[in-house]
Amino acid sequence: MPDQIADLSDLRGDCAQCFGLCCVALPFAASADFARDKPAGRPCPNLQGDHRCGIHAELRTKGFTGCTVYDCFGAGQKVSQLTFGGQDWRTGPKDQVRRMSDVFPVVRQLHELLWYLTEARGLDAAAPVHADLGRALERTERLTRQTPEELAALDVAAHRQEVNVLLLRTSELVRAGIAGTKGKKGKGKDRRGADLMGARLRGADLRGASLRGAYLIAADLTGADLRGADMIGADLRDADLTDADLTGAFFLTQPQLNAARGSAGTRLPRSVTRPVHWAAAG
Known part of the structure; x- marks a missing residue:
């Protein structure tokens, strides 16, 4: 992972650098989007030993449409390689799955905010708030680099609310000229x-x-x-x-x-x- 977010390409999932966290940490319930139930912290039965999906090319036909519309915004590789130092949940401490399952959804939310902030900072019409957007971007990125314990305790909703004020202002500036x-x-x-x-x-x-x-x-x-x-x-x-x-x-x-x-x-x-x-x- 780069030290700083340079552009949106830094915020795309890289499954080769992730330990299949979206297939382990997240829960899903049997529905039109998922063919079966799976609790948080339990690996999906379709997850292979190399952390890849065994039915990736057939997700829609196999009843896992929900998986095809999910994106971690690069949080998977951040948690795998940075937060937990490249230590696989399969070979790590006994509580590694639980800790990763607590942290991954938090970092995923922060990375989604990084996506919006990065995009906003690249919009010419948002020039009046570019400096504020840059500061919010740096702060959000710093939050993603905290320890597992700090991340698990983070009030993401409060931070999202602060960022949303800037995103709303960005929206007003951009749409005003259309x-x-x-x-x-x-x-x-x-x-x-x-x-x-x-x-x-x-x-x-x-x-x-x-x-x-x-x-x-x-x-x-x-x-x-x-x-x-x-x-x-x-x-x-x-x-x-x-x-x-x-x-x-x-x-x-x-x-x-x-x-x-x-x-x-x-x-x-x-x-x-x-x-x-x-x-x-x-």
């Missing part, structure tokens, strides 16, 4: 936390809209214009983004995109990649 419907500025389209489950938004003009925490589950966004929209925390599970334009959309993460449906015609910001299953669906 023209929306009938020439109105995007900052007037506040759909934060809106219940848009199954909504018919085909071709909708959502330029510069705030969709923070909006429920867009199974929404029809075919051909929708989402340029410059704030997507932080938006639930895009099974949302149809076929031919939608998300150019310049910000705070959009790979897990959100992986949970949605799309096409070769869907235009995306450079911070994310087109999910493999989109091509398969097409």
Whole structure:
């Protein structure tokens, strides 16, 4: 792991440097997303001795769709190689699994914040708060480098609240310069936390809209214009983004995109990649 976060590429999972922590530390319950129950701290039965998933190429067909929409933002390798000094939970002390299971979700949350802060600091329109964003980024990175005991006791919610103030200001600055419907500025389209489950938004003009925490589950966004929209925390599970334009959309993460449906015609910001299953669906 680098000493400091340079860009978003430092915040992508590297399974080769991780001890399969997402397959061990996290719990899941039998549902449409997971074929079986698994408690926290118990290795998934699909986890192999080399810490790789034995059914990775078949997760969707085997009933583990939930695994395909998860991303640790690089927290897995941080905890494996830095926090625990490269000591495998299989060969470490008896309580190693428990300690890693306590720490991994904390670092994962901090790394998600690092993603947002890094992206925000790269947005030209957010120049008035770049210095504050830089300080928050440095502080968050320092927190990720604490001891296992300090991390397990960390109040992540409080830190997230502090960071969120800056992210909200960033959103206002970015969206203020984006023209929306009938020439109105995007900052007037506040759909934060809106219940848009199954909504018919085909071709909708959502330029510069705030969709923070909006429920867009199974929404029809075919051909929708989402340029410059704030997507932080938006639930895009099974949302149809076929031919939608998300150019310049910000705070959009790979897990959100992986949970949605799309096409070769869907235009995306450079911070994310087109999910493999989109091509398969097409």
